[in-house]
Amino acid sequence: MIPNSRAARIRRALVLGGAALGVVSLVAGCVRPVAGTGAAEHWSATRVAGLEITTGASGPRAGVADSRLPVAGSDGGEADRLARNAVDDVQRYWAEELPASFGRRFEPVARLVSYDSTGPGVAICGTGTGGAVNAFYCPADDTVAWDRAQLLPMLNDSFGPMAVVAVLAHELGHAVQSRLGTVDGRTSSIVREQQADCFAGNFIRWVAEGNAPHFQLSTGPGLNQILATLFFIRDGAETGFEADGAHGNAFDRVSAFQFGFGDGPGRCARIDEAEVRRRITQPAGGQLSSSGRETGDLPVNDRESLLALQETLRAAFDRGGTAGPTISPSLSACPEVTVTAPAAYCPATDTVGLDLAELARLGTSPGQGQGGIGDFAAFAEVASRYALAAQHADGFPLTGLATAQRTACLTGVWAATIVAGRGAVLQLSPGDLDEAVAEMLAPRSLIAADVNGAGIPSGFARVEAFRDGFTSGAPSPCLEKYR
Known part of the structure; x- marks a missing residue:
């Protein structure tokens, strides 16, 4: 996160002193009726995108004969066996789905190529493979290629075999584009990649439904691993969405994948320049250079940072004149509630307590070796406890899976209020x-947790709830959907 230029002029009405950070009004806005709002969307705590949340095995099916697809350059090893089976299943899916959804016949890709990025390079699609730790689709000769030496083993070791399947499903998504003609030479890279992530989501849903011959996937931990893979292969913060080769940040890549997983291929084919520019959160290159971002994360336990956070929360949730919870720089026992760290809400005392040391650890960047995630993750965990205070003031229950999802959604609403350019004292960077x-992909996400720290085991569902709030920018859809 970055401080707005107004941060030095934070209103001193938010006084930091003694054992409290001040009083914040949180509840307003959470009960305002929205004219024209339709019936609440059906939601179930046991389902994700219409499928039951499962925790069974994910990966290759036992006792299934391997595919015999020809792969040029293969060494016959385990990485190529996994890739060959993945490609076979993906192509089986599109052989059924392309005619059903678009009335088009799906022709298998012309060539599959395996290469060793650590060995002598070979030319594929006019590019040498030496040092190319990659997987790609070449439209010029309709080829899908992958690095069996480094990329596939690394994905398998880090995230499991379904990570390899997901990456190859993305590359074959580009082959689907080629057959449908949804992109051409003028199409930006970000649109191409968002479509391919979405098409990969179509296929992965088919696997989760139990249809794939070679693979199976649970919709709890298994699907979480695929989202973690998308996080790993995201664009860096220094890459603008207009850059040549841009794929998208993790939030945008996961969003596109979720569109595909939850909707049919037609949703993916509709992704175009206008749609991407309307919802993309990854800044353009010019916005990156002019953002004025300071190096590193904000110190989340710093007095000025906490005051700025307080102001953004008041702006997001204040109903005007209604006192919100007291904010304490320490955690205390709370009757009938499990105290969570680094932030907790106690309804008995209407207090949000903070463990400043743990908050600071979480707020460090991953590269500092303290197991942190970054400043926004820390601030969002505090915001989630504020969201519980808002729900408590309006009479909503504070325990249960619906509460956890409602909290994630309301945290997304808060995040929407600090998008750069909206004048908040803290801004998204x-x-x-x-x-x-x-x-939210961590096992014990506090952003998507009830007052006791309990939440749905599906990271997919957590991220979806957060995006619901971020996209709507208003509490009402959260309160209506997650009941």
């Missing part, structure tokens, strides 16, 4: 929403 994704 490149990479901040990716930190939210990383936090």
Whole structure:
């Protein structure tokens, strides 16, 4: 996150003193009726995108004969066996789905190529493979290629075999584009990649439904691993969405994948320049250079940072004149509530307590070796406890899975109020929403947790709830959907 130029002029009505950070009004806005709002969207605590949340095995099916697809350059090893089976399943899916959804026949790709990025390079699509730790689709000769020496083993070791399947499903998504003609030479890279992530989501849903011959996927931990893979292969914060080769930050890549997983291929084919520019959160290159971002993360336990956070929360949730919870720089026991760290809400005393040392650890960047995620992840965990105070004031229950999802959604509403250019004393900077994704994919996400720290085991569902709030920018849809 970055401080706005107004940060030096934070209103001194927010006084930091003694054992409290001040009084914040949180609840207003959470009960305002919205004219024209339709019936609440159906939601279930046991389902994700219409499928039951499962925790079973994910990966290759046992006892299934391997694919016999020809792969040029293969060494016959485990990495190529995994890739060959993945490509076979993806192509089986599109052989069924392309005619059903678009009335088009799906022709298998002309050539599959395996190469060793550590060995002598070979030319594929006019580019040498030496040192190319990559997987790609070449439209010029309709080829899908992958690095069996470094990329596939690294994905498998870090995230499991379904990470390899997801990456190859993305590359074959480009082959689908080629067959449908949804892109051409004028199409930007970000549109191409968002479509391919979405098409990968179509296929992965088919796997989760139990249809794939070679693979199976749970919609709890298994799907979480795929989202973690998208986080890992995201664009860096220094890459603008207009850059040649831009794929998207983690938030945008996960969003496109979720569109595909939740909707049919037609949704993916509709992704175009206008749609991407309307919802993309990754800044353009010019916005990156002019953002004035300071190096590193804000010190989240710093007095000025906490005062600025307080002001943004008041702006997001204040109903005018209604006192919100007391904010304490320490955690205390709370009757009938499990105290969570680094932030907790106690309804009995209407207090949000903070563990400043743990908050600071979480707020450090991952590169500092303290197990942190970043400043936005830390601030968002505090915001989630504020969101509980808002719900408590309006009579909503503070325990249960609906509360956890409602809290994630309201935290997304707060995040929408600090988008750069909206005048908040704290503003989102490149990479901040990716930190939210990383936090919500953690086993014990506080952003998407009830007052006791309990939440849905599906990171997919958590991120979806956060995006609901971020996209709507208003509390009412959160309160209506997650009941």
